[in-house]
Amino acid sequence: MATELGVARPATVPAPDDARLGAWRAFLRAHARLLRRLDEELQAEHGLSLAEYDALLQLAHAPERRLRMSVLAERVLLSRSGITRLVDRLEGSGMVARSACVTDARGAEASLTTAGLDRLRAASRTHLDGVERYFIAPVSDDDRAAVERAANGIIDGLGRGAPALDASCLPEGG
Amino acid sequence: MATELGVARPATVPAPDDARLGAWRAFLRAHARLLRRLDEELQAEHGLSLAEYDALLQLAHAPERRLRMSVLAERVLLSRSGITRLVDRLEGSGMVARSACVTDARGAEASLTTAGLDRLRAASRTHLDGVERYFIAPVSDDDRAAVERAANGIIDGLGRGAPALDASCLPEGG
């Protein structure tokens, strides 16, 4: 268990000044503000949300510029229903097209249209400028490398420990 | 414009293998998966969302365990209408109480009830364990320090450059 960690945990609520929680809170704040800013800029200049941009980007990098819905969902960090609706919107604006999958009649594929690619190219300038300005510039090379290491470590650690499907830890609520 | 930054930017779409974008994408993935996991655990074991937990925590740390709505909104990274609804829910479950502000008749305050404090105490065990397990344990002390530095640098940088309300303040970036 992760309870004996050397942190004195008072009977009260976690102190806001725990040094290690500082990193945690900074991480949360940075992410929230950064994403909001990038989304704002993308929306203002190109009428795209970050999720939409990301979907277009994933399609652009895929072979033949087409991807199965479920694969796209996974890459954009969305549920399957979420990707259905996202593709609905993109299709509505003519940026992607739906087509049936030849090898699997259940499957649908989303493919990037040339209009979508143009839109993506334009938007990527804005987005990359934003990432450069707000994420890369204010961080030293060493720190950025550390961030990447840390992020990958976190992702790794999450993969290992399964979520709480085990109900044996619940009943203690009383 | 921020176009001359030393990044060679091809006429096509950003390559997925840019070393610095690697950190960016890892950052996004780590955050998404981590938050989802922590939210799941908190929800499963205590029926609280992360936002609700955060609100309770902010109240617990405030003097007199009460906070103006707008201040609370700011700390929980929510809009004013968002905080109104969040407090609605928490009030409905008896974890916070609303009261009028004595010095400002427009204002409302949210205060933590003892039930809310109990709930927070219980939940904080789960939450802190999660943060420990998924955020702190898989990251070295040095890297965590770097993450904190990076995050603060990002927040700082965001504060400086105003969003695109004024286009005239951008050109001096070069």
Add this chain to the structure above:
DNA sequence: GGCAGGTTGTTGACAGCGCAACGAGTGTCG
């Protein structure tokens, strides 16, 4: 005092996402 202009919290309308359920299709094993 009295009024213009900003702030505060709430509400209505709406968007986006996840979950559960569904129809359609696949693959496997007897």
Add this chain to the structure above:
DNA sequence: CGACACTCGTTGCGCTGTCAACAACCTGCC
């Protein structure tokens, strides 16, 4: 072949959040 369990994408529903509009209130200036 037929039965079964599974996967795929879509849809209905609910939750949660934002934005715009609003009434109530505060502040500063005349």
